[in-house]
Amino acid sequence: MALLDIENLGLAMTSFEGETQILHGIDLTIERGEIWGMVGETGSGKSLTGLSVSRLIPSPPGRYTSGAIRFEGQDLLQADEPAMRRLRGRRIGMIFQDPTTNLNPAFRVGTQLVDVALHAGRADPSVLGLAPGASARALKAAAKARAVEMLDHVGITNPAERIRSYPHELSGGMKQRVLIAMAMIGKPDLLIADEPTTALDVSVQAQILRLMHALVHERDIGVLLITHNLGVVAQICTHVAVMFRGRILEKGPVRAVLKHPSHAYTKALLDAVPRAHTKRGELRGLGGIDMEAAE
């Protein structure tokens, strides 16, 4: 059974202009040990695909028009909110660029990490190394220890002190490490990361990618990595799906797709990235495909 199996997923969103079909029959299967990159231009539907798996799109405005999202066989589109709450932060780790999974500036980093660890521990005490029916006190102590341990694990020096910091006291790279720690704290089987390195400098990005890569191999989890950076995909992904206007145009092992793209759009995307030997005037935008708004 696949870890994650998205089948013919259709999503419509309602705005003041009425309902629009956003996702048109997404098919994607992720196995353990696979890092799936999802690339595409702004507005192509990457984030809404990721949010669908976590069931974080409120309804309204969202409405699933077709398909299934099976997580180890269980259709998440049929799951109720309490069931989803047990999965999120525990079996499904998430890094999104929105407030639901971001750091709250009003609370210490430690408080937020401990909350997530407690939540995961209540759903499954074994995550914190505890037996079923562990006392609230034991949970609390274990959650705190886990928070420090995870910070250490993602490469934050002095974790026992850092845990007392507020988010604004951390650099961009450190914040991103904390978010990864938070996503990984419940020992998830699936990680969904939406543009986790986009705001970072390349040197910090390289460190974060190394960290994610190590975590995947150590824990044998599956990852959906949403990014618009083809370089990032080429570096750490095992597979890639190319999104365009709510559809997956092309997908497969990363080397096959990036070295021998079968779709003209994929090729055009690749040709738009400046490389070492691209000569003046050789770079190609997506001239033929006019995605510009304001029509």
Add this chain to the structure above:
Amino acid sequence: MSFLRIENVSKVFPGARQGLFGRAEGFRALDDVSLSIPRGASFGLVGESGSGKTTLTRCILRLETLSAGKIWFDGTDLHQLPPQAMRRLRSRLQIVFQDPYASLDPRMTIHDIIAEPMVIHADTMPLSARQRTERVLELLLQVGLRSEHLFRYPHEFSGGQRQRIGIARALAAKPEFLILDEPTSALDVSVQADVLNLLHRLQDELGLTYFFISHDLGVVRYVCDDVAVIWRGKLVEQGPVERIFDSPQNDYTRMLLDAMPDPDPDLSPFRRAQTTGEIA
């Protein structure tokens, strides 16, 4: 002969006030920076966030005073110019900002946004309202937009189109020197490619000199002839792009180049370390 020359420029921001007369130690955002840009060239400045790139552009535009050093523009010592003369010279020296969302006034039409520099520089550019509108139209077409866009507002445009509007505005006063501060960082790669090609074309057509700031080494290599690498306010290395990129001498430059994710999957350090199973 250099068109813009930056000579031993340092910029120290004063530290926080402590007590009545005291101050914490200042922050050295630029430390003895020197570079020289010939007319018609594209000069790149790369470095990570906080390294001092924007501070340097603000020094060139005289939005900051210098703590030490000089900046020469076409033989004129910029920071010695009287305000009136500086205002006139500013029409020759324009800037395109990084964020096409924040840098355009949402309450102004595209026409007024692009026409504004012509109004500001009316003394060096005496145009009637009608002539201004004609020039705005010409600029719109030049940057790849259309005449029907003239009386629309910024929110009706995509990121790439907004950046074209920002470029048209920067060109309005007929500058010779353009500072581009991360002009494509907020754009999709596909849109970035079009904007970079537009910049190449405009340079050929108008004989512009570019000071191009970016943290993307691939972009700098594509656009620029020469490049300087800035680290914590210091230039650690500079020279022709081929030399800097192909045989960097400085450890920091090497680290930056290594950290840049290459879109070729065969060049991934992770993949090399992995088993070959996935490739089969």
